[in-house]
Amino acid sequence: MIEALTYPFMQRALAAGVLVALLASYYGVFVVQRGLSFLGSGLAHAAFGGVALGLLIGLQPLWVALPFTILVALGITWIRDRTELGGDTAIGIFFAISVALGIIFLAWKQEYTENAFALLFGSILSVEWSDLWLTAGAMLLPIATWRLWGRWAYATFDRELARADRLPVGRDDYFLAVLVAVAVVVAVKVVGIMLIAAFLVIPAASARLVARTFVGMTWLSMALGVGSTIVGLGTSYSLDVPSGAMIILVQALIFLILFLFRR
Amino acid sequence: MSGCAVEVKDLTVRFGNHVALEKISLCVPAGARLAIVGPNGAGKSTLLRAILGLVPAREGTVEVGGEPPARIAPDWVAYVPQVKTLNRSFPAISLELVISGLRRRWPGRISREDRARAEGALALVGGERLAGRPIRRLSGGELQRVYLARTLVSEPRLILLDEPLTGVDAVGEADFYHILEEYQERTGVTLFIVTHDWDVATYHSTHVLLIDRKLITFGPPKEALTEECLRKAYGHLGHSHEMLRARLWRND
Numbered sequence: 415m416i417e418a419l420t421y422p423f424m425q426r427a428l429a430a431g432v433l434v435a436l437l438a439s440y441y442g443v444f445v446v447q448r449g450l451s452f453l454g455s456g457l458a459h460a461a462f463g464g465v466a467l468g469l470l471i472g473l474q475p476l477w478v479a480l481p482f483t484i485l486v487a488l489g490i491t492w493i494r495d496r497t498e499l500g501g502d503t504a505i506g507i508f509f510a511i512s513v514a515l516g517i518i519f520l521a522w523k524q525e526y527t528e529n530a531f532a533l534l535f536g537s538i539l540s541v542e543w544s545d546l547w548l549t550a551g552a553m554l555l556p557i558a559t560w561r562l563w564g565r566w567a568y569a570t571f572d573r574e575l576a577r578a579d580r581l582p583v584g585r586d587d588y589f590l591a592v593l594v595a596v597a598v599v600v601a602v603k604v605v606g607i608m609l610i611a612a613f614l615v616i617p618a619a620s621a622r623l624v625a626r627t628f629v630g631m632t633w634l635s636m637a638l639g640v641g642s643t644i645v646g647l648g649t650s651y652s653l654d655v656p657s658g659a660m661i662i663l664v665q666a667l668i669f670l671i672l673f674l675f676r677r
Numbered sequence: 678m679s680g681c682a683v684e685v686k687d688l689t690v691r692f693g694n695h696v697a698l699e700k701i702s703l704c705v706p707a708g709a710r711l712a713i714v715g716p717n718g719a720g721k722s723t724l725l726r727a728i729l730g731l732v733p734a735r736e737g738t739v740e741v742g743g744e745p746p747a748r749i750a751p752d753w754v755a756y757v758p759q760v761k762t763l764n765r766s767f768p769a770i771s772l773e774l775v776i777s778g779l780r781r782r783w784p785g786r787i788s789r790e791d792r793a794r795a796e797g798a799l800a801l802v803g804g805e806r807l808a809g810r811p812i813r814r815l816s817g818g819e820l821q822r823v824y825l826a827r828t829l830v831s832e833p834r835l836i837l838l839d840e841p842l843t844g845v846d847a848v849g850e851a852d853f854y855h856i857l858e859e860y861q862e863r864t865g866v867t868l869f870i871v872t873h874d875w876d877v878a879t880y881h882s883t884h885v886l887l888i889d890r891k892l893i894t895f896g897p898p899k900e901a902l903t904e905e906c907l908r909k910a911y912g913h914l915g916h917s918h919e920m921l922r923a924r925l926w927r928n929d
Contacts, residue, residue, distance in 0.1 A: 565782055568783040580751050
């Protein structure tokens with residue numbers, strides 16, 4: 415298995431997988447703790463609409479998906495903010511619109527593209543340098559906003575208290591939604607649209623089972639995200655099964671173990 | 678400045694077409710213990726939220742320490758929302774909850790100084806042994822103590838408590854007010870307590886505010902809580918009114 419790491423494509427796959435896992439499992443703690451687990455699925459399907467638009471107009475799909483998904487993230491947050499509808503409802507509406515648009519865009523494109531299939535199910539082994547740079551660039555966002563962790567955590571704990579303390583809770587909702595959208599888009603190539611939500615939800619949920627504190631949950635979520643990616647990628651190489659799916663099965667196994675052995 | 682810790686002038690708050698508060702005016706002196714009473718839906722919580730600037734005033738003004746809500750220094754005011762809104766599913770230990778009241782952020786790494794201050798506040802409410810306990814493992818009374826420590830840790834000048842003792846037993850309740858009164862005598866903090874408990878309104882308060890969207894009465898409890906005012910707020914009082922009257926004048 416170690417000899418696999420001598421292949422450049424495998425090195426890129428591992429690097430991209432680890433970066434995506436770090437990104438998703440970091441934002442995942444806010445997503446899970448705010449009860450927005452469905453957001454990952456919703457934004458992934460928005461990315462599908464964006465990718466389809468990119469294929470239709472002949473541009474690099476991920477560069478079209480990025481603004482498209484960010485717009486959807488803003489739309490979801492706006493509906494949640496301005497109506498009494500729950501987050502799941504707002505997400506459900508945009509989810510459906512994005513998929514409908516994606517289907518129409520692909521139909522207009524007419525010819526079948528293998529590219530679309532790869533983006534639906536992920537192809538971590540075909541990660542190129544440009545994908546890796548995009549992911550590394552996205553990684554700068556949580557690093558640059560690291561200091562906001564305490565503010566977001568406080569609002570996650572109690573919005574009302576955070577508002578009473580003059581924290582910009584409403585603005586942060588939009589900001590966080592945009593950052594999650596970016597994480598989702600950069601994960602498309604690596605994990606695939608169908609499975610992105612798991613990267614956001616499962617490591618954070620697993621960490622939630624055993625962590626006593628939110629800071630502990632954050633670190634553990636990132637550790638589990640990275641660990642399951644490394645183990646999953648190695649296993650997928652050995653067993654010759656699709657890597658995105660294998661990583662998620664490893665995440666799920668960790669969840670099950672922590673569920674059974676939690677105190 | 679008018680000498681009021683909190684001054685409300687002609688305050689009207691609306692949610693859509695619903696009038697939550699109408700033309701409320703009052704001046705609460707510094708160091709007062711104010712009980713806010715009134716029937717369900719009277720706008721008691723809304724008044725606290727308007728004082729904090731969490732809901733906008735349609736008309737009128739609110740000043741806290743001579744400043745409008747948006748300009749109050751965060752460590753001037755401490756607020757405890759209703760117990761039923763408290764989030765217990767958040768992974769946290771009591772110590773972190775207390776420090777969040779000091780830092781107005783969720784603590785990541787806890788400095789020695791913050792730890793010492795938070796432990797001091799927990800000791801003040803008799804909750805030293807709760808410091809390391811996850812908040813989801815706290816009983817209702819224990820959680821309330823931890824919230825009280827969180828409120829006191831920043832040494833605020835104004836404390837707003839929204840039905841702080843829902844679901845707390847009588848002993849816990851007596852303790853709570855004892856701690857609060859002792860703290861108040863020491864520091865001269867101004868206290869607002871939204872409550873349904875007439876004992877609080879009559880014995881533990883220097884002032885009482887009775888509202889039902891509009892201000893019905895405001896002043897020292899024995900002067901303000903006349904039969905007429907109570908009837909106006911609660912309609913026909915029947916048996917409960919006799920009880921209330923007996924309580925109000927128990928000391929005479």
